[in-house]
Amino acid sequence: MQKRVVVTGVAGFVGSNLAKDLLDRGNTVIGIDNLTFGTIENVDPRVDFHHEDIRDRDIYLLLRAADAVFHLGAMSWLADCMARPIEAAHVNTVGTLNVLEAARRANVPKFVYADTSAEYEGIDNFPTPEDKVQPIGIYAASKHAGAAFCNSYRALYSMNITIVRYFNVYGPAQDWRRVVPPVMSSFILRMLRGERPIIYGTGEKRRDFVYVDDVNEFNRRIMDDPRSNGRVFNVGTGVNYSVNEVYQLIEEKLQTGLKPIFKQDLPGEAQVSLADVSAARELGWEPKVDIHDGLNRTVRYLREKVLQAEESGAARPAH
Ligand SMILES: NC(=O)c1ccc[n+]([C@@H]2O[C@H](COP(=O)([O-])OP(=O)(O)OC[C@H]3O[C@@H](n4cnc5c(N)ncnc54)[C@H](O)[C@@H]3O)[C@@H](O)[C@H]2O)c1
Structure with a gap:
C-alpha cells in the first residue's frame, strides 16, 4: 500500500537515499531538514521539502495525516558532537523529543528512530546483540537519550516505535x-x-560496513511489518x-x-x-550488497x- 511518509534529515546521506527509495515505490515523502549538514542537491525533486528545524514546535503540522515518520535528522558526526556538546544534546536529544511529541499530537501510527551502533562503544561482546548498550562519547550519549525518550513515549502513549541501530552505512x-x-x-x-x-x-x-540500499530495504520492511513495533534492531552485515x-x-x-x-x-x-543481525533476519531481511x-x-x-x-x-x- 502506498504511504505518506515523513523523513527528517532528508537532505543527509541516509535520509536522501531512503526518500528516493520510497518515492520510487510510489509513496509520498514529506521531507524536513534545516540543511546544517545535508545539501539541497541530495533531495529528490519529488520530495515535498520543508526547510525546518526538528526542534521547531510547528513541525507537528507537517506530520498530520502521515502514515509513518522516519526520524533521521541529527548531528551525526562524532567530531562535531565533541566540539559542540550542548548543540549535540539540543539536536539529537531535544530534537528527537520534539519529533516524538509532534508524532504523538498528530497520531502518527508508526515512528522509526535512527539510533546508532555507537550505543555499543563500551561493550566487548562480538557480534553484538541488541540487549545491552554502553554509550561513552557525546554523540552516543545524545543518541541514547533520544532512544530513552522513544521508550518513554512507547510506554506512556502506546506509540508504535521501532528503533534501528545502524552500523557504518x-x-x-x-x-x-x-x-x-x-x-x-x-x-x-x-x-x-x-x-x-x-x-x-x-x-x-x-x-561493520552496510550498504545504503540494504538499509533502505530494512527501513521499508519495518514500515510495513507490525512485528517490528516496539523493538530494537541492529542493521549491519555481521x-x-x-x-x-x-x-x-x-x-x-x-x-x-x-x-x-x-x-x-x-x-x-x-x-x-560487529553486528549480530539475527533479529533483523527474523523479519526476512538479509544484507545483499x-x-x-x-x-x-x-x-x-x-x-x-x-x-x-x-x-x-x-x-x-x-x-
Ligand atoms: N551514516 C551512518 O553510518 C549512521 C550510523 C548510525 C546511525 N546513523 C544515524 O542515522 C541518521 C542519518 O545519518 P546520516 O549519515 O544520513 O547523517 P547526515 O549528517 O548525512 O544527515 C543528517 C541530516 O540531519 C539534518 N539536521 C541536523 N540537524 C538538524 C535540525 N536541527 N533540524 C533539521 N535537520 C537537521 C542535517 O542537515 C542532515 O541533512 C542520524 O540520525 C544518525 O545518527 C547513521
Whole structure:
C-alpha cells in the first residue's frame, strides 16, 4: 500500500537515499531538514521539502495525516558532537523529543528512530546483540537519550516505535565534503584525484560496513511489518573489515600505487564494531550488497557525480 511518509534529515546521506527509495515505490515523502549538514542537491525533486528545524514546535503540522515518520535528522558526526556538546544534546536529544511529541499530537501510527551502533562503544561482546548498550562519547550519549525518550513515549502513549541501530552505512551521497570524511568516500576520492589516502590511527579499527540500499530495504520492511513495533534492531552485515583492509580493497580496484598517510588517531571511537543481525533476519531481511559490489557502486557514484561536477566547477567547498 502506498504511504505518506515523513523523513527528517532528508537532505543527509541516509535520509536522501531512503526518500528516493520510497518515492520510487510510489509513496509520498514529506521531507524536513534545516540543511546544517545535508545539501539541497541530495533531495529528490519529488520530495515535498520543508526547510525546518526538528526542534521547531510547528513541525507537528507537517506530520498530520502521515502514515509513518522516519526520524533521521541529527548531528551525526562524532567530531562535531565533541566540539559542540550542548548543540549535540539540543539536536539529537531535544530534537528527537520534539519529533516524538509532534508524532504523538498528530497520531502518527508508526515512528522509526535512527539510533546508532555507537550505543555499543563500551561493550566487548562480538557480534553484538541488541540487549545491552554502553554509550561513552557525546554523540552516543545524545543518541541514547533520544532512544530513552522513544521508550518513554512507547510506554506512556502506546506509540508504535521501532528503533534501528545502524552500523557504518556507506554508499552514494555520503558526505564527502566534511573535514574528516567517512573512510570509504574519503579514500576513493583522494585516490581518484591522485592523492594519498589519510588513515587516522593504525588503521586496525574494524567496522561493520552496510550498504545504503540494504538499509533502505530494512527501513521499508519495518514500515510495513507490525512485528517490528516496539523493538530494537541492529542493521549491519555481521562481517567487519579494518580500515587498512578497506584501503587494500579500494587499491585493488583503482590500482593507484598510492600508500596511505597515517595521522594521529581520532579520539572517542570504538576499536571494533560487529553486528549480530539475527533479529533483523527474523523479519526476512538479509544484507545483499557485499563490500566488493558496494565499493564498485560507490566508486562509480563518486566518479560520475563528484569528480565530474568538480571538473565543471559545480562542487561546493568543505564545511
Ligand atoms: N551514516 C551512518 O553510518 C549512521 C550510523 C548510525 C546511525 N546513523 C544515524 O542515522 C541518521 C542519518 O545519518 P546520516 O549519515 O544520513 O547523517 P547526515 O549528517 O548525512 O544527515 C543528517 C541530516 O540531519 C539534518 N539536521 C541536523 N540537524 C538538524 C535540525 N536541527 N533540524 C533539521 N535537520 C537537521 C542535517 O542537515 C542532515 O541533512 C542520524 O540520525 C544518525 O545518527 C547513521
